[in-house]
Amino acid sequence: MAADERPTPPPELDRVDREALEEFTKRDAATLREVSAYLEEVAAWKERREGADDESISDEADAEPYPDGVPERATVSVTEIAGTEYDYYQWREGDEIRSETVRR
16 A cells, blocks of 8 residues: 555444544544554454453343333433432433432
8 A cells, every 4th residue: 555545444344343443534643553452452352351261241131121111222421419329321312301319
């Protein structure tokens, strides 16, 4: 590859991946090397997780079910009020934003 020829991204990337890569092309070489090293570590971590014998590591297996009336696409955050933890669910129905708070 010539020094002035920009590398071509892998063809199997989706739109979001391509947009992320486009943003990285604006960074300096040192930052790209740091990000590359980090991504290698993340890939190794994911491979270790996927190869683990214990199936309970899966985020979905650990997830608690949503309360009745709360769609699975709701965003969940944990809030602590006066020493008590609550799950705060928030989702959109049409133009309205709905929410529900449930004690943990």
